[in-house]
Amino acid sequence: MRKLMTFICSAAIILAGCGSDDKKETSEKTDAAPKEEVKKEEPTEQWWNKEPDYYEASDAGRELTEIENQLMRKPGPLSGDQYDVQKAKKKLDELPKDASKDEIERAILSLIHEDYHEETETFIKFDPSVNVDVSRPDEKTEEPAAKKSHFAILLDASGSMNAKNQNGTRMDEAKDAINSFIETLPGNSTLSIRVYGHKGSSADKDKELSCGATERIYEGGADSAKVTEAMDKLEAKGWTPIGKALSETKSDIPEDAAASIVYVVSDGIETCGSDPVAEAKKLAGEGIQPIINIIGFQVDNEAQTLLKKVAEAGNGEFSYVDSKQELEKYWEEEYQRMMDAWDEWKAEGMKQADEKSEELMNLATETGNSIMDKSELEFKRAEELIAYLEEERKLENAGDVWSRFYDRQTDIWQYGYHTSTDNWQDSYHNGNDVWREFYNEGNAKWTEYYHKTY
Structure with a gap:
């Protein structure tokens, strides 16, 4: 019995010893084994959190406002005609359930942001100025009052101008008509009067003297009193050197005259042997390019034919008049032409002002309407997608967006x-x-001419 107890006790000690060593060995093995590291996945940037791209405003010329900067954002892939609600929902399904309000807003906007950049640039660079370019009747100047127009009158003082008419001689009637015309000219005009045929007589012995003489008897402003004084002592005497008078009238036209009109008042043909047609062409070819208007005063058929050719060569017109009244009527018609020119200038300027103003107004309206329409469309689509995230995906923050x-x-x-x-x-x-x-200036100039004429 004692032996049996001794065996059991020994066995227990052995077993106990073995268990202790095993545990120790196991513990040592465990302690020696390296710990495995838990690898964490690096967070990737979700598409809804990416920074959007923007257009650059070209030639803005000023700082853009906050809203303008926002509207320069490039459009989303499902904006405009590309919108597809099913594609948008499928893309939004990638949002996590706990997506924040900011994330939901960014996600929806990145998909459906409309393209506003063209309209925004239009407004950024919009210039409401109405610029009208209409050539004034006197053309080469900005202000009509600053225009220096020259009127050169060549008056025939040959012997035939002594012929009697109902109101005196042809010369008397021509002088009166010229004075009436001068009173209608703009105050800034310059005027010259050159006479020919006023020397010698119509006799053969005086032909050389008469044909070689033309004289500028007046040079200055459109002052009828001074012109009257200059013409008072003028008498009709000699021959008719029209060609020579035309050749010498170039010196009567001031160099700074931006426009010039030459009026030839004659009752006959060239009688001194020069070529008035050639002289008219030569004068019309000068830099100032004067217009030569011929007033045939009680002329016969031969004289009419010649004077018409002279007028055509000078890019002008021939007008036949038979009396003082018709001569005055001619001047009035010339003046009426100026009135009509101002009337046309006024009408064209007013028309262009209306057209360009309307064009700008339409552009402003169309651009604004486009922006407003796109904003409403964008909001309508956003509402549709917010409802989907709130009602079907059950994103708790969707409603607040x-x-x-x-x-x-x-x-x-x-x-x-x-x-x-x-x-x-x-x-x-x-x-x-x-x-x-245009209305006020055109009316003022027209009225000025009207009162001078009538």
């Missing part, structure tokens, strides 16, 4: 509306101002 898109749509709509309205108003008022400038 609605107000953000509402505020965004309001800001964009207001920008389009107010900018359009402001530019429309500026274009309208500028057009009216230019219209009134």
Whole structure:
């Protein structure tokens, strides 16, 4: 019995010893084994968190406003005609359930952001100025009053101008008509009167003297009193050197004259052997390019034929008159031509002002409407996608994003509306101002000529 107990006890000690060593060995092995590291995945940037791309405003010339900077953002892949609600929903399914309001807003906007950049650039560079370019009747100057027009009158003082008429001689009637015409000229005009045939007599012995003499008897402003004084002692005497008078009238025209008209008052043909047609062509070819208008005063058929050719060579017109009344009528018609020119200038300027103003107003309206329409379309689509995320995906923050898109749509709509309205108003008022400038100046010049004529 004692032996049995001794065996059991020994066995227990052995077993106990073995268990202890095993545990120790196992522990040592465990301690010696290297610990495995848990690898964490690096977070990747979700597409909805990427920074958007923007267009650069070309030649802006000023700092863009906050809303303008926003509207220069490049459009989303599902904006405009590319919108597909199923594609948009499928893309938004990638949002996590706990997506924040910012993430939801960015995700929707990155998909459906409309393209506003062309309209925004139009408004950034919009110039409501109404610029009208209409050549004034006196052309080469900005202000009609500053224009220096020269009227050169060549008066026939040959012996035939002594012929009697109902109101005196032809010379008397020509002088009266010339004075009446001068009173109608613009105050800034310059005037010269050159006579020919006033020396010697119509006798053969005086032909050389008479044919070789033309004289400028007046040079200055359109002063009828001074012109009357210069012509008072003038008598009709000799031959008719029309060609020589035309050749010498170039020296009567001031160098700074921007326009010139030569009037030849004659009752006959060239009698001194010169070539008035050739002289008219030569004068018309000068830099100033004067217009030579011929007034045939009670001329016969032969004289009419010659004077018509002279007028054509000088790019002018021939007019036959038979009395003082017809001569005065001729001058009145010349003056009426000036009135008509101002009337046409006024009408064309007013027309262009209306057209250009309307063009700018239409551009302002169309641009604003485009921005407003796009903002409403963008908001409508945003509402549809927010409802999907809220009702079907059950994203708890989706409902709170609605107000953000509402505020965004309001800001964009207001920008389009107010900018359009402001530019429309500026274009309208500028057009009216230019219209009134043409109306007032055209009327003033027309009235000035009218009163001088009548």
